[in-house]
Amino acid sequence: MNLSPLxxxxxxxxxxxxxxxxxxxxxxxxxxNPELLTVPEGGRSTATRLVILDHSVDDLYGxxxxxxxxxxxxxxxxxxxxxxxxxxxxxxxxxxxRRLNDIGTNRLSTPPIVIGGGVVADVVGxxxxxYRRGIPFVRVPTTLLAxxxxxxxxxxxxxxxxxxxxxxxxxxxPRTLIxxxxxxxxxxxxxxxxxxxxxxxxxxxxxxxxELLEEHGKALIEARFQDSTLGAGGVSGAVADEVIARAIxxxxxELETNLWEKKLQRPVDYGHSFSPLxxxxxxxxxxxxxxxxxxxxxxxxxxxxxxxxxxxxxxRIITVARKMxxxxxxxxxxxxxxxxxxxxxxxxxxxxxxxxxxxxxxxEVCFLNDVTELEIEQACKGMASLLNxxxxxxxxxxxxxx
Ligand SMILES: NC(=O)c1ccc[n+]([C@@H]2O[C@H](COP(=O)([O-])OP(=O)(O)OC[C@H]3O[C@@H](n4cnc5c(N)ncnc54)[C@H](O)[C@@H]3O)[C@@H](O)[C@H]2O)c1
Ligand SMILES: [Zn+2]
Numbered sequence: 292m293n294l295s296p297l298x299x300x301x302x303x304x305x306x307x308x309x310x311x312x313x314x315x316x317x318x319x320x321x322x323x324n325p326e327l328l329t330v331p332e333g334g335r336s337t338a339t340r341l342v343i344l345d346h347s348v349d350d351l352y353g354x355x356x357x358x359x360x361x362x363x364x365x366x367x368x369x370x371x372x373x374x375x376x377x378x379x380x381x382x383x384x385x386x387x388x389r390r391l392n393d394i395g396t397n398r399l400s401t402p403p404i405v406i407g408g409g410v411v412a413d414v415v416g417x418x419x420x421x422y423r424r425g426i427p428f429v430r431v432p433t434t435l436l437a438x439x440x441x442x443x444x445x446x447x448x449x450x451x452x453x454x455x456x457x458x459x460x461x462x463x464x465p466r467t468l469i470x471x472x473x474x475x476x477x478x479x480x481x482x483x484x485x486x487x488x489x490x491x492x493x494x495x496x497x498x499x500x501x502e503l504l505e506e507h508g509k510a511l512i513e514a515r516f517q518d519s520t521l522g523a524g525g526v527s528g529a530v531a532d533e534v535i536a537r538a539i540x541x542x543x544x545e546l547e548t549n550l551w552e553k554k555l556q557r558p559v560d561y562g563h564s565f566s567p568l569x570x571x572x573x574x575x576x577x578x579x580x581x582x583x584x585x586x587x588x589x590x591x592x593x594x595x596x597x598x599x600x601x602x603x604x605x606x607r608i609i610t611v612a613r614k615m616x617x618x619x620x621x622x623x624x625x626x627x628x629x630x631x632x633x634x635x636x637x638x639x640x641x642x643x644x645x646x647x648x649x650x651x652x653x654x655e656v657c658f659l660n661d662v663t664e665l666e667i668e669q670a671c672k673g674m675a676s677l678l679n680x681x682x683x684x685x686x687x688x689x690x691x692x693x
Contacts, residue, residue, distance in 0.1 A: 309550065311463040313442050313539060319431070319470035320355045322362035327404065331427050331465035336401045339366040339394045343387060343415050345374045345407025348433050351476050356406065367404075368394045372415075374408045376574060379449045381458060387418035391426075402427040402465075408434040408481075409441040409579070413459070416447030420462035430464045433473040435485025435516065436580050439492075439538035442467045445550050454636070455567045461551055471531060474516040480578070482512045483616045487580025489534060490612065491562040491587055492541045498654035500537045501611065503530065508615040555641045556658045561648040562587040568633035569623045577621065584612050585674075588619040589630075592673040593659075593666055594650045604653055609677065620677035627671045631664060 316326050328335050342360070344353065349371045360367045370390045372383055391403065405415035405428060412430050419428035432438045448459025474482065486508060493501035510526035511534060518528035545559045566586035570577050577585075588609060595605040612619045623629055638645055648656045 309445075309463065311445075311465050311467070313467045313469065313543070315469045315471070315535075317470060317472065319468055319472075320352065320359050322359050326468050327359065327429075327431070328363055328365055329466075330400060330402060331429070332399070335365070336397075337366070338397055338401050339368055340401045341387075341390055341394055341396065341403040342367045342369050343403060343405045343407070343411060344369060344371045345411045345433065346371050347374060347476075348407050348473075352406075352473075372407070372411050374410045376410060376450065376570075376579070379410045379413055381449050381451060383414045384418045384421070384449060387415055388422055391418070391422050396422070396426065398423055398426060402429055404429040404431065406431040406433060407437075408432070409437040412437055412441050413446075413448050413456075416462060416464065417449055417459055419464070420447055420460040425462060428464045430467040432467065432469060434477050435474055435482050436488055437485075438469050438471070438474070439485060439535055440488040440542060442469055443539055443542040443546055445546060450571070453571055455571055463550075469535075471516055471528075471535065477515065479512055479515075479616070482515060484578040484580035486512065486615050487562070487578075487582075487584040487587075487617055489538045490615070490617070491559070491583055492538050494587055494591075494608065494650060494653060495541075495558045495561045495648065495656045496545075496654055497537055497541055500534065500541070501653050503534055503537070504615065505607075505611050507534070508611065512615060555644065556646045556648075558648050558656045560641075560646070561590065561650075561656060564637050564645075564647050565589055565624070565630050565633045568636055569621070569629065572629065573621065573623055581617060582621075584617040585619060585621055585624050588612060588677070589624055589670050589674060590647065591650055592670040593647075593662060596666060596669050596673075597649075599657075600650050600652060604650075608653065620674040622678065625671045625675040625678065627664070627668050630667055630671060634662075634667070 314326060316324065318324050319327060330336050344356065370387065372378065396403065403415060403419060405412055412432060415428060419426050432442045445461050445463035446459055447462050448456035451457040490504060493504055507526045507530050511531055514526050516531040542559065549557060562583035564586060566582040570579060570582035591600065591605050591608050594600045595602060609619045645660045645662055647659045647662055649659045651657050
């Protein structure tokens with residue numbers, strides 16, 4: 292305590308230990324599977340819980356979900372919200388809060404359950420973190436992107452004022468339940484979108500995962516991550532499990548040591564340096580994972596132009612993206628002014644430094660803080676030549692070669 296005639300000062304120091312679980316389960320909607328009923332502290336709630344459904348999930352699984360809760364005589368009320376990025380708004384958050392009020396949600400014992408993609412998960416997560424200054428919730432991700440990425444995340448958020456996730460909180464749900472069978476109804480484009488985040492994870496830290504994508508990525512998308520008959524390009528459910536598990540473990544390892552993002556050098560920001568603004572400007576054309584993939588390629592171009600990775604590695608990265616049906620480039624990534632504007636906002640987000648994750652090999656990153664506008668221009672040119680050719684090989688990716 293520091294006393295002076297003019298001021299007095301007290302400081303409060305406390306610690307918060309955070310633990311949350313991600314459970315992979317099969318047959319989540321089987322009425323005999325208790326996972327969906329269990330409240331995070333154990334046991335079951337007797338009062339009403341709000342179940343928030345993504346609109347596609349309601350269309351496809353609504354009958355089964357209602358049957359599950361009916362069969363278990365659980366008191367629940369439903370709210371259906373639209374998925375997709377345009378609906379990640381503060382208005383939706385307030386809609387959830389209103390319904391939590393309507394049904395008389397308790398502080399701890401009636402955590403809402405959100406079943407859907409990353410958009411409704413982020414909206415409900417933000418609502419729960421604001422409601423009474425924070426109540427627990429249960430997350431059931433139903434898209435590939437949400438199962439491999441949002442599932443581990445501590446963050447919630449909504450888009451605001453033309454910026455991605457401008458309003459949000461750090462508030463992990465104590466329980467996340469993953470059932471890969473939801474992916475059976477996810478469109479091929481949405482599966483590729485999720486592959487974009489897995490691709491990022493592979494590039495920054497997991498060569499084995501990259502090789503799995505190289506060998507099986509296309510087939511996994513075709514089989515919708517379900518168990519399929521082997522042969523004729525089929526792929527086993529064990530590969531689907533390994534790919535999902537490696538992505539989740541990779542993410543968990545990265546977050547566990549930096550959950551509150553006090554360190555602003557984050558390998559998982561790879562693919563998220565230039566893309567956030569471009570994704571918003573391209574709305575609704577580009578999905579998140581599609582923009583992330585392009586940013587991964589853009590950053591790999593910078594690395595290759597610096598000689599940090601070989602031209603062969605760059606070609607391999609682009610080939611794997613294309614093989615999975617993910618476009619490596621988009622006209623907005625060729626617009627130097629826009630990419631520079633995106634970088635400027637990212638630098639603000641990283642508190643004044645570029646902290647650009649950059650590949651030194653497939654599966655390894657370092658951080659750069661001295662990328663110049665000229666290098667951005669060269670990478671934009673590389674992106675333009677990728678647009679012009681369907682050929683995965685990019686033999687001259689900078690003015691002066693490699
Ligand atoms: N909180 C975090 O840290 C974090 C991490 C990564 C991504 N995100 C956010 O996640 C969002 C993207 O998530 P998304 O890709 O799941 O998008 P999304 O929630 O919009 O879902 C994509 C589409 O799939 C539909 N859908 C959902 N489940 C389905 C199913 N089982 N079968 C058929 N259709 C289904 C939805 O209705 C929607 O139309 C972004 O807003 C991103 O910012 C958040
Ligand atoms: Zn992302």
